[in-house]
Amino acid sequence: MGKIIVTGASGQFGNAAARQLLEKVPAEDLVFLSRTPEGLSDLAERGASVRRADFDDPVSLLAAMEGGERMLLISTVRVGSRVEQHTNAVEAAVARGVKHVVYTSILGCGAPGNPSVEQFDHLATERMIEQSGLAWTHLRDSLYSEAVATAMAIPALAAGGKPENSGEGLVPIVSRDDCVATAVGVLTQDGHANKAYDVTGPELWTLPDAMALVSQMAGKPIVIEPVDDEGMYAYFDSLGVARKASDIVPDGPIPWASEGMVTFGQSIREGFMNVVSDDVERITGRPPRTLRSVLEQYQGAWPQ
Secondary structure, three states: OOEEEEOOOOOHHHHHHHHHHHHHOOHHHEEEEEOOHHHHHHHHHOOOEEEEOOOOOHHHHHHHOOOEEEEEEOOOOOOOOHHHHHHHHHHHHHHOOOOEEEEEEEOOOOOOOOOOHHHHHHHHHHHHHHOOOOEEEEEEEOOEHHHHHHHHHHHHHHHOEEEEOOOOOOEOOEOHHHHHHHHHHHHHOOOOOOEEEEEOOOOOEOHHHHHHHHHHHHOOOOEEEEOOHHHHHHHHHHOOOOOOHHHOOOOOOOOOOHHHHHHHHHHHHOOOOOOOOOHHHHHHOOOOOOHHHHHHHHHHHOOO
């Protein structure tokens, strides 16, 4: 059997997947890729292959993919240029005989009319992988509970409120832990080829209700100000966030664009994420974590 490759093994998702795989698969059957492989020395010491790979350097990818059979392709963060990066990785995988690509996509991907700019890159990548000739599995991950517990909760608690354009739209907020465990399951089990899975939490939430739970647990008020999409852009403008990915200052303080956030909220509001599936439990053998359990985990980081 060929090796399992994990791209982006220095990132949060990739590193967690690498550590879970080491519990399930002999280390000599694992290949972990990173632009900064020196940071993965502890994984190398456990017997895994750690290789340098840069998605912007196709030559590095050819050597990195050697001997692989299944690959976890973790989507990169650069909206607008990541389809090219993903294509470089898949072309190298094809050239080196990889058979199956497992890709971290987004919930609602490909639904007609979905306005989320985040999903445009994911959809283009899904289609590119399907046309590559490789077996594929798309893991369409929902909004992370960890993002709600940190990136959303901390500023909202500090400010005492936040604007919100997702309205009463529902989203099955999911723990990144469950997304990682689902990916590891797909990589280590048979029967997942050429399938797309909705990787969701166990319950649907409106974002105002999720913030109300944060407020209750923290004992501090969070006033939600319902705004339209333009009001949401204005809020991010006031924070100095670029509107489009192409306007992001390289190596600047804010590596993301508001267009992604605003259209994500719009996509929730318009019902594109209103789905709960049992894919996490079927693949991992355990129920997905609740939002409350993840909020409890991060509560110590909230402002007092």
